[in-house]
Amino acid sequence: MLSNKRSILFIKGMAMGISDLIPGISGGTIALLLGIYRDFIKSLKSINYKSILYLVRFDFKKLNDQLNFSFLIPVFLGILSSIFIFSSLISFLLLDYKVPLFSFFFGLIFFSSIRLISSIKPNSILDFFTIILGLVIGLSFFFISSLSTSNSIFSIFLAGFIAISAMLLPGISGSYILLILGKYEFMLDSISSLNWINIFVFSLGAIVGILSFSKMIYFLLNNYYRTTLFFLSGLMMGALNKVWPWEANNHIVLPQGDIIDVSLSVLIFIFSGIVSYYLKSK
Numbered sequence: 375m376l377s378n379k380r381s382i383l384f385i386k387g388m389a390m391g392i393s394d395l396i397p398g399i400s401g402g403t404i405a406l407l408l409g410i411y412r413d414f415i416k417s418l419k420s421i422n423y424k425s426i427l428y429l430v431r432f433d434f435k436k437l438n439d440q441l442n443f444s445f446l447i448p449v450f451l452g453i454l455s456s457i458f459i460f461s462s463l464i465s466f467l468l469l470d471y472k473v474p475l476f477s478f479f480f481g482l483i484f485f486s487s488i489r490l491i492s493s494i495k496p497n498s499i500l501d502f503f504t505i506i507l508g509l510v511i512g513l514s515f516f517f518i519s520s521l522s523t524s525n526s527i528f529s530i531f532l533a534g535f536i537a538i539s540a541m542l543l544p545g546i547s548g549s550y551i552l553l554i555l556g557k558y559e560f561m562l563d564s565i566s567s568l569n570w571i572n573i574f575v576f577s578l579g580a581i582v583g584i585l586s587f588s589k590m591i592y593f594l595l596n597n598y599y600r601t602t603l604f605f606l607s608g609l610m611m612g613a614l615n616k617v618w619p620w621e622a623n624n625h626i627v628l629p630q631g632d633i634i635d636v637s638l639s640v641l642i643f644i645f646s647g648i649v650s651y652y653l654k655s656k
Contacts, residue, residue: 512612
């Protein structure tokens with residue numbers, strides 16, 4: 375039974391990893407849709423200086439009690455496995471089959487968001503206002519153009535901090551945030567050229583972002599559960615414009631192409647709704 379549970383967590387981690395490979399989709403989105411978002415944030419926010427002390431002392435029992443290794447390790451192994459196994463496949467699909475791929479994820483996020491909202495049952499003006507607020511903020515990312523920032527140590531650290539914090543929020547892609555900050559290509563070049571100073575500073579910012587932002591999200595989930603989920607659901611729906619299958623010159627357009635291609639995309643969209651229902655029932 376325990377092995378089966380870890381296998382399921384591993385598979386869910388793989389789904390998160392696949393989503394992180396696709397621009398416009400975050401692992402946080404998939405974690406929320408698969409029902410592991412709260413546990414994921416709880417495990418991340420539990421990391422502190424005591425974790426380092428336990429690790430240095432090889433006190434894995436206390437480290438496990440604090441971080442819930444039985445949850446965290448299968449999920450992280452799944453994420454890493456996906457990144458290594460599916461990176462080439464996702465690159466191929468994005469290049470040659472972007473419309474069908476985005477049709478699936480658009481439908482999956484759309485139907486799952488609707489089901490999530492309906493399962494919590496908004497019943498007050500505040501509930502609907504929170505959903506609309508998330509929706510508006512998610513939509514606003516579409517209209518933000520790339521910023522011009524310096525490549526100073528502080529700006530690299532800040533880019534890592536903001537990007538990783540955004541990745542923890544469903545609906546927001548960390549890679550898209552880097553594009554907005556003007557650091558996406560810069561960091562790709564830093565990684566490909568093995569500029570260890572830039573990589574270290576960026577990673578340090580990301581670590582600080584994870585440790586601080588995860589605590590804030592967990593606090594909100596623990597104390598304002600309904601309101602937080604309504605906001606996150608609205609955020610996911612608002613950010614759907616980033617995975618709309620059809621675009622021309624970086625602008626959203628109506629479905630285009632021959633009737634067979636459009637019909638296939640519609641069928642994939644409907645199929646994603648069935649997948650969403652299956653995931654929810656499980």
